[in-house]
Amino acid sequence: MSPIRAALLGTLGIASLLVAGTPERPAAGEPGDQAAVRIDNFNFTPPTLVVAPGTTVTWTNADDSPHTVREKDGKFKSAALDTDDTFSQTFAALGEYEYFCSIHPRMVGKIVVQPVKPAS
Amino acid sequence: MADRDDKDLLGAANMNRRGLLKCMGWTGTGVVWTLSGGIPRTLGLIGEASAAETQAGDLTFLQISDSHVGFDKPANPNALGTFQEAIAKINAMPTQPAFIIHTGDITHLSKDKEFDDADQAMKALKPPVHVIPGEHDVADADNGKLYLDRYGKGTNGKGWYSFDVGGVHFIALINVFNFEPGFKSAGLAKLGDEQLEWMEKDVKGLAASTPVVVFAHLPLWTIYQEWGWGTEDAPRALGYLKRFGSVTVLNGHIHQIQQKVEGNVSLYTARSTAFPQPAPGSAPAPGPMKVPAERLHSVLGVRTVNYVRGNSPLAVVETPLGA
Numbered sequence: 001m002s003p004i005r006a007a008l009l010g011t012l013g014i015a016s017l018l019v020a021g022t023p024e025r026p027a028a029g030e031p032g033d034q035a036a037v038r039i040d041n042f043n044f045t046p047p048t049l050v051v052a053p054g055t056t057v058t059w060t061n062a063d064d065s066p067h068t069v070r071e072k073d074g075k076f077k078s079a080a081l082d083t084d085d086t087f088s089q090t091f092a093a094l095g096e097y098e099y100f101c102s103i104h105p106r107m108v109g110k111i112v113v114q115p116v117k118p119a120s
Numbered sequence: 121m122a123d124r125d126d127k128d129l130l131g132a133a134n135m136n137r138r139g140l141l142k143c144m145g146w147t148g149t150g151v152v153w154t155l156s157g158g159i160p161r162t163l164g165l166i167g168e169a170s171a172a173e174t175q176a177g178d179l180t181f182l183q184i185s186d187s188h189v190g191f192d193k194p195a196n197p198n199a200l201g202t203f204q205e206a207i208a209k210i211n212a213m214p215t216q217p218a219f220i221i222h223t224g225d226i227t228h229l230s231k232d233k234e235f236d237d238a239d240q241a242m243k244a245l246k247p248p249v250h251v252i253p254g255e256h257d258v259a260d261a262d263n264g265k266l267y268l269d270r271y272g273k274g275t276n277g278k279g280w281y282s283f284d285v286g287g288v289h290f291i292a293l294i295n296v297f298n299f300e301p302g303f304k305s306a307g308l309a310k311l312g313d314e315q316l317e318w319m320e321k322d323v324k325g326l327a328a329s330t331p332v333v334v335f336a337h338l339p340l341w342t343i344y345q346e347w348g349w350g351t352e353d354a355p356r357a358l359g360y361l362k363r364f365g366s367v368t369v370l371n372g373h374i375h376q377i378q379q380k381v382e383g384n385v386s387l388y389t390a391r392s393t394a395f396p397q398p399a400p401g402s403a404p405a406p407g408p409m410k411v412p413a414e415r416l417h418s419v420l421g422v423r424t425v426n427y428v429r430g431n432s433p434l435a436v437v438e439t440p441l442g443a
Contacts, residue, residue: 041404042407079260098301100302102255102259108302
């Protein structure tokens with residue numbers, strides 16, 4: 001990511017979702033960054049989540065209806081999540097991951113994995 | 121396909137049908153239907169005409185749907201229990217149907233234990249049981265492996281099949297594997313090219329006079345796009361059936377009775393044996409609808425369909441669990 005784009009993201013407040021961490025950081029002994037998506041009222045919230053590489057995203061189903069989390073090309077997929085069930089996925093590679101609920105396919109969301117802003 | 125519903129041709133029939141359906145919705149009373157030339161007409165309420173119309177030699181089969189075994193939320197704390205009740209009701213019928221079709225959402229969460237419980241319950245049924253999956257049956261992380269391991273033997277592609285009983289051709293279609301995620305679409309179901317090609321071949325050799333009955337979990341017509349209650353490529357499937365004189369489509373998924381007539385095709389959705397869902401657009405989202413406990417049994421039910429040989433009308437009978 002260009003510094004300009006990173007700065008723009010910062011001004012949009014998205015950087016606040018990024019916890020300090022770089023892909024180069026040794027895995028041993030370091031807990032990964034965490035981020036959360038809430039499934040509520042047939043929506044993924046936030047619908048687009050921007051995270052740093054290595055972040056583990058956890059989805060929690062707060063609905064009475066079961067939902068699934070399924071990347072559109074099958075890169076990751078959960079089993080059916082009942083109320084309060086969770087599903088976690090760690091994002092190592094940069095990229096955009098569009099996902100949906102296979103039970104209610106109108107429910108869609110996106111995870112954007114971007115490098116963190118370089119330390120100045 | 122030209123939509124000939126609503127106006128002119130069927131105006132009067134529709135008025136009756138709508139009025140009666142409204143009545144059914146409120147009272148939970150079943151209505152006996154016959155289909156003649158694609159136009160349904162009622163024979164009266166259950167108990168007035170009912171299964172007494174069934175003659176020896178007629179073909180009767182039965183549809184159950186959306187049992188959601190494993191569901192235990194307030195809308196029905198014991199979905200396995202109401203499924204077992206429906207099965208006991210079927211077993212108590214004086215004339216047993218030729219077979220039973222379960223039009224999907226057998227389980228709630230595609231769990232092994234739920235499939236086991238459902239299987240165990242259905243073992244009590246005397247006639248053969250055919251099944252197709254709902255989206256709740258293929259929600260395991262392996263995209264339907266559990267369902268197909270259990271029910272996919274002897275079927276085509278991802279579980280679809282056809283069979284003939286008593287001169288009627290039955291086609292079991294599957295529209296829960298190819299959802300178009302709603303990134304750009306409405307999130308409607310899809311049958312997919314492979315299945316559609318199979319279906320075209322499947323009906324090719326049949327005489328146009330053969331009555332055809334099609335099963336699929338999601339409706340083969342778009343009932344409410346905003347909730348994904350429809351099948352995007354259903355028009356292609358129904359196109360293959362245009363030349364047939366009598367086509368009946370039986371669906372589940374929406375947990376309530378809706379119906380539509382398009383030319384020679386009559387389409388119906390069935391009640392669930394587990395819980396009702398809101399009428400299209402009447403709530404922010406679809407999902408289990410809680411009704412007072414004493415009303416629950418009046419909004420659950422099973423459906424029998426009767427085919428009288430020779431003059432080929434199909435009588436569709438709705439029986440609420442509370443009847």
